[in-house]
Amino acid sequence: MIAFTRLLEALVLAPSAEARRRHLVAYFAATPDPDRGWALALLARRAPVKPPTAPLIRRLAARRLDPVLLALAHEHVGDLAEAVALGWERPQSAGDDTSSAPGLADCLSLLADAATGSEGQLSVLEALLDRLPAGARRVLLRLGAPPPVGVTPELLQEALALLAPLRSAADIRAIWSALEPPFVPFFAWLEGRGPSPAGNRPVGLIEPMRAAAPPAGEAWVVAGGYVAEWKLAGIRAQLRLAGEGGAPRLHLMSGEDVAPRFPELQALPLQGAESVVEGLLIVRTGGGGDLAAIQRRLARARPNAALLAEAPVSFVAFDLLWQGDDLRALPFAGRRQRLEAWGRALGEGPVEIAGQFTLPDAASVAALRRQARSAGHRGLMLKHPTAGYGSAGPDGGPGWVDWPHDPLTTRLALLYLQRDPANGALELTFAGRDRDGTLVPVCRVAAPPEKPVRQALEAWARAHTVEKFGPVRSLGPGLGGTLAFQSAEPAPRRRCGFTLSEPVLLSLDWDFLPQAADSLVQIGALTD
Amino acid sequence: MKQQAAATGDYGIARLAGRDPARWIYPTPVGLYVEPAGLYIDPMRVAERAIVTHGHSDHARGGHRHVLATPETLAVMGVRKVKPKSGQALASGESVTVGGVRISLHPAGHVLGSAQVRLEWQGEVVVVSGDYKRAADPTCAPFELVPCHTFVTEATFGLPVYRHPPAEAEIGRLLASLTLFPERAHLVGAYSLGKAQRVIRLLRLAGHERPIWVHQALWEMCALYQSVGIDLGELRLLADARPAELAGEVLLAPPNASAEGWLAALPEPVRAVASGWVRVRKRATQQGAELALVISDHADWDELRQTIVETGCERLWVTHGEEAALIHFARQRGIEARALSLVGYSDGEDEKAEAGEGDA
Ligand SMILES: [Zn+2]
Ligand SMILES: [Zn+2]
Numbered sequence: 001m002i003a004f005t006r007l008l009e010a011l012v013l014a015p016s017a018e019a020r021r022r023h024l025v026a027y028f029a030a031t032p033d034p035d036r037g038w039a040l041a042l043l044a045r046r047a048p049v050k051p052p053t054a055p056l057i058r059r060l061a062a063r064r065l066d067p068v069l070l071a072l073a074h075e076h077v078g079d080l081a082e083a084v085a086l087g088w089e090r091p092q093s094a095g096d097d098t099s100s101a102p103g104l105a106d107c108l109s110l111l112a113d114a115a116t117g118s119e120g121q122l123s124v125l126e127a128l129l130d131r132l133p134a135g136a137r138r139v140l141l142r143l144g145a146p147p148p149v150g151v152t153p154e155l156l157q158e159a160l161a162l163l164a165p166l167r168s169a170a171d172i173r174a175i176w177s178a179l180e181p182p183f184v185p186f187f188a189w190l191e192g193r194g195p196s197p198a199g200n201r202p203v204g205l206i207e208p209m210r211a212a213a214p215p216a217g218e219a220w221v222v223a224g225g226y227v228a229e230w231k232l233a234g235i236r237a238q239l240r241l242a243g244e245g246g247a248p249r250l251h252l253m254s255g256e257d258v259a260p261r262f263p264e265l266q267a268l269p270l271q272g273a274e275s276v277v278e279g280l281l282i283v284r285t286g287g288g289g290d291l292a293a294i295q296r297r298l299a300r301a302r303p304n305a306a307l308l309a310e311a312p313v314s315f316v317a318f319d320l321l322w323q324g325d326d327l328r329a330l331p332f333a334g335r336r337q338r339l340e341a342w343g344r345a346l347g348e349g350p351v352e353i354a355g356q357f358t359l360p361d362a363a364s365v366a367a368l369r370r371q372a373r374s375a376g377h378r379g380l381m382l383k384h385p386t387a388g389y390g391s392a393g394p395d396g397g398p399g400w401v402d403w404p405h406d407p408l409t410t411r412l413a414l415l416y417l418q419r420d421p422a423n424g425a426l427e428l429t430f431a432g433r434d435r436d437g438t439l440v441p442v443c444r445v446a447a448p449p450e451k452p453v454r455q456a457l458e459a460w461a462r463a464h465t466v467e468k469f470g471p472v473r474s475l476g477p478g479l480g481g482t483l484a485f486q487s488a489e490p491a492p493r494r495r496c497g498f499t500l501s502e503p504v505l506l507s508l509d510w511d512f513l514p515q516a517a518d519s520l521v522q523i524g525a526l527t528d
Numbered sequence: 529m530k531q532q533a534a535a536t537g538d539y540g541i542a543r544l545a546g547r548d549p550a551r552w553i554y555p556t557p558v559g560l561y562v563e564p565a566g567l568y569i570d571p572m573r574v575a576e577r578a579i580v581t582h583g584h585s586d587h588a589r590g591g592h593r594h595v596l597a598t599p600e601t602l603a604v605m606g607v608r609k610v611k612p613k614s615g616q617a618l619a620s621g622e623s624v625t626v627g628g629v630r631i632s633l634h635p636a637g638h639v640l641g642s643a644q645v646r647l648e649w650q651g652e653v654v655v656v657s658g659d660y661k662r663a664a665d666p667t668c669a670p671f672e673l674v675p676c677h678t679f680v681t682e683a684t685f686g687l688p689v690y691r692h693p694p695a696e697a698e699i700g701r702l703l704a705s706l707t708l709f710p711e712r713a714h715l716v717g718a719y720s721l722g723k724a725q726r727v728i729r730l731l732r733l734a735g736h737e738r739p740i741w742v743h744q745a746l747w748e749m750c751a752l753y754q755s756v757g758i759d760l761g762e763l764r765l766l767a768d769a770r771p772a773e774l775a776g777e778v779l780l781a782p783p784n785a786s787a788e789g790w791l792a793a794l795p796e797p798v799r800a801v802a803s804g805w806v807r808v809r810k811r812a813t814q815q816g817a818e819l820a821l822v823i824s825d826h827a828d829w830d831e832l833r834q835t836i837v838e839t840g841c842e843r844l845w846v847t848h849g850e851e852a853a854l855i856h857f858a859r860q861r862g863i864e865a866r867a868l869s870l871v872g873y874s875d876g877e878d879e880k881a882e883a884g885e886g887d888a
Pocket of ligand 2: 584
């Protein structure tokens with residue numbers, strides 16, 4: 001518990017990911033099993049423990065602390081659990097000797113074994129508080145709370161990979177969600193002392209294939225012999241269906257298993273062999289996907305009926321990586337055939353098989369790209385029929401190409417300039433014309449980073465300020481710009497009626513007539 | 529006057545229930561005034577005659593005409609350029625009588641030279657502790673328990689949440705960080721009198737033999753400590769350093785020195801702060817430090833309570849800090865307790881000085 005306390009205190013104050021990683025590596029190297037495994041479980045939010053509730057802490061305090069002193073301490077510290085932990089009155093006999101303090105695993109097992117019902121919990125907590133120094137008492141009363149900011153599964157995986165040079169972060173990620181605390185066989189495997197805790201089965205996330213960026217021009221598309229899929233507005237995931245029963249697992253690219261958040265996918269009819277299918281989780285709105293809705297679903301550990309009805313999820317499968325055996329070395333065309341058969345066997349339901357398009361000529365490519373934009377997709381994914389899963393493409397051989405839309409552009413008038421007094425950052429608000437020709441704010445972007453441009457902007461703004469509201473200057477006519485963006489998403493609450501996604505300032509126009517600004521109707525129509 | 533109750537302790541303390549020493553010692557806007565002797569203790573404004581408990585800036589102001597203090601405190605005041613026009617050294621345990629008040633100084637365990645003031649007038653004993661601590665400190669004489677009728681205490685850490693761990697363990701954390709980040713300079717922010725020298729001495733006792741780089745503002749005070757026989761090992765002036773040679777070394781500077789130019793040249797220093805306040809999470813994260821060392825030169829909650837009980841006092845006056853909890857504790861023990869601010873002590877000014885100088 002002492003070592004874990006030191007680790008947490010270091011992680012809270014560590015200023016960089018590098019510092020956090022080093023603290024983690026040092027802790028995992030110096031701490032024996034099973035304490036380090038429980039620490040990993042707590043940091044990865046995989047330990048079956050919840051911090052005591054405020055009422056429980058109050059009852060705990062009432063057993064030992066003077067109410068006046070507790071009130072003063074609480075007021076001073078601002079946090080009840082911390083006030084009780086630090087202000088705890090240990091018996092006179094308890095010294096500063098920390099060598100007899102219980103370990104992390106001891107604490108967790110005592111808490112787990114405590115008789116259910118709060119009296120049992122109270123007695124265990126009381127006894128543990130008596131045996132721990134102040135910092136560790138604070139940790140005890142927060143066991144199961146979120147880990148310090150910046151301690152992500154990715155960071156933990158990187159640190160574990162540094163602990164022993166035998167395994168990479170990708171190796172660890174691949175079996176991550178199959179592991180159970182306190183991870184003793186996992187650490188043995190990590191340090192080369194034992195077999196893979198996963199055995200010879202697909203577990204957790206299979207190292208995801210990366211898509212290459214598109215080469216310049218368009219000639220390569222047809223010549224390359226690719227097939228195309230929509231790049232849907234969804235979240236990439238791998239769905240694993242166990243052969244002989246067992247709940248499905250659903251792994252995000254972080255390695256996190258989010259299956260319990262998607263009851264839709266829990267009830268799939270089971271297939272003969274264990275299979276891993278890759279695809280996208282999407283909430284359909286008309287043609288495209290609603291990214292905000294899928295994020296809402298991901299944020300909710302147990303969705304209620306209202307959310308399930310409002311944002312039903314589909315899994316659009318595009319690849320089959322495992323079916324009784326590892327299929328990744330097969331060419332994509334072969335995997336796709338088996339995927340389609342797998343999908344047919346599954347029948348109607350929340351799982352769909354991704355549509356596929358051939359690209360016979362340049363005209364069909366151009367048509368497909370236009371269609372992708374107007375349907376609300378994010379572009380095209382091109383896949384080579386001969387590529388094995390995990391191959392590099394497109395210059396390193398056949399593979400995948402991620403081909404987003406070319407950005408759209410619009411000409412807008414500069415309406416406001418805002419200077420953040422804290423860091424000096426300059427932000428520009430651009431406006432388009434409504435039906436009456438009035439300028440209506442459309443988007444806000446950062447000013448160009450070049451110093452002379454920024455100085456010129458500020459000088460111009462000082463000379464053309466119409467009004468000042470704190471750090472915001474409302475500006476007169478004369479300055480405009482060309483902006484690129486990905487799409488205009490409807491936003492009924494905004495005066496202009498839409499939000500531009502990923503707007504970027506391409507150029508400034510120093511003698512710009514407000515009449516030259518694009519109309520709101522024009523901009524909105526660009527993505528219709 | 530007749531004393532019936534049994535005498536206790538070395539000073540022949542007898543019970544004096546019911547007599548309030550506020551008749552002859554009381555707070556004024558200038559400071560705590562001992563009327564029969566005509567002098568102030570740690571006056572906040574320039575005074576004709578003063579007793580100074582220790583050299584911290586909120587206790588030892590400049591400009592007094594005549595100051596009574598330990599020889600070490602007078603030396604500290606010299607280094608701090610607040611030397612009085614005339615200084616009278618009074619060694620620990622010796623006494624002088626001024627206006628019928630018998631005055632003696634006793635170690636407070638706070639910083640080099642720090643003393644409690646024992647005042648005895650017409651059989652009543654008042655001890656003004658100044659700042660003090662009970663934990664061991666290899667850079668100053670240990671706190672001496674002085675029985676009294678009225679104990680005047682500080683309460684900087686007068687809340688149950690403040691319990692300082694052993695300073696040696698905190699130094700162990702600093703050394704562990706040096707091992708973990710051997711390429712980064714470790715810059716410890718510590719008050720120039722007391723805290724800095726204690727950190728250095730504890731590092732030496734823990735076996736750290738590398739030169740330690742100290743900021744100009746600490747240099748003379750460290751030299752004073754060395755001259756009275758406190759071995760701080762090899763110190764080097766930070767201003768003379770090339771940034772490259774500071775990698776993996778310990779640097780000490782006052783807490784407010786961080787904005788200076790030389791610091792910007794350091795690649796990613798590990799900033800450490802040594803203060804009792806950082807026990808509380810919120811305070812630790814507010815410091816902007818990467819390493820929060822809970823090291824304090826003030827008594828923690830347990831030490832404050834222990835001391836109040838052990839002095840056997842009937843009355844407790846609390847000068848500055850977090851008074852409410854300590855007063856509550858004392859009253860529960862049947863001790864008549866009050867905050868001196870209630871009778872006019874200018875507490876705000878003192879607190880500001882404590883906060884500003886990081887004397888914690
Ligand atoms: Zn002091
Ligand atoms: Zn003080």
